[in-house]
Amino acid sequence: REVDGEIETAAALHQRGNDAFGRGDHREALRQYAAALAKLEVRPGSQGAEAKRAATLRSNRALCCLKLDKPMPEIALQEAEKCQELRPDWPKAHYRKASAFEALGRLGDARLALCYARRLAPMDLEVNQALEALRARLFGSDAYSAAARVGAALDSLEDFEAAPEDTRDAAAELKALLLPSGSGDAAGGEVIDPVDPA
Numbered sequence: 001r002e003v004d005g006e007i008e009t010a011a012a013l014h015q016r017g018n019d020a021f022g023r024g025d026h027r028e029a030l031r032q033y034a035a036a037l038a039k040l041e042v043r044p045g046s047q048g049a050e051a052k053r054a055a056t057l058r059s060n061r062a063l064c065c066l067k068l069d070k071p072m073p074e075i076a077l078q079e080a081e082k083c084q085e086l087r088p089d090w091p092k093a094h095y096r097k098a099s100a101f102e103a104l105g106r107l108g109d110a111r112l113a114l115c116y117a118r119r120l121a122p123m124d125l126e127v128n129q130a131l132e133a134l135r136a137r138l139f140g141s142d143a144y145s146a147a148a149r150v151g152a153a154l155d156s157l158e159d160f161e162a163a164p165e166d167t168r169d170a171a172a173e174l175k176a177l178l179l180p181s182g183s184g185d186a187a188g189g190e191v192i193d194p195v196d197p198a
Contacts, residue, residue: 010039010053017060026064033057033064042086051086055093058083062096066103073103091121098130107138115158122161131155150177 008016017032042054058079065076077100084093098113114131121127139151156162156170 008035008039010036010050013039014053014057017057021060021064026067030061030064030068033061046086055083055086055090058086059092059096062100066099071103073100076100076103089120091117091124091127094120095127095130098134102134107134110134111138115155118158119160122159146177149173153177 013032013036017029017036020026020028020032037054037057040050040054040057042051046054062076062079062083065072065079077097080093080097080100083090084097087093094113094117098110098117101107101110101113111131111134114127114134117124117127118131135148135151135155139145139147142148143152153170153174156166157174159166162170
């Protein structure tokens with residue numbers, strides 16, 4: 001696109017998309033972000049500034065797809081996956097993927113994507129709040145219910161920064177919830193360890 005006889009740069013188009021998004025014009029923002037992407041030359045495996053800009057544009061497009069009057073979560077997921085391919089270690093890529101999965105009703109997949117985002121950015125407030133809200137949707141909000149305790153234990157097991165004793169306690173809690181004492185198979189009351197070859 002030409003403005004005053006000059007061809008707009010990817011950065012200028014990106015900003016125009018941001019401006020449109022700020023006005024709530026998500027369809028126009030999508031168009032501007034697409035135009036900015038068309039200006040970039042990003043090859044598979046690229047890691048430079050253009051790859052980062054392309055990932056940001058893909059992330060923004062994913063969000064726009066979810067904010068449209070008629071949301072397009074399938075396209076949001078495609079954009080988030082392309083964003084993740086460009087920047088696999090960027091927490092926002094996984095956060096956008098989780099948002100798309102949640103919009104599609106794929107809550108288990110959304111949870112896994114959020115857990116991955118939390119591994120990359122354990123102190124990110126937005127990621128932690130989204131994970132907490134999703135846990136409440138999946139397992140209920142009553143912290144003392146068995147389902148909510150399963151969700152909390154799973155979250156603890158997903159926390160790779162946790163102390164070993166916290167991980168062990170979470171595993172013990174999960175085992176107690178899923179295999180209560182006295183439960184077992186119908187034949188003899190003994191739970192068989194699937195790892196034991198005997």
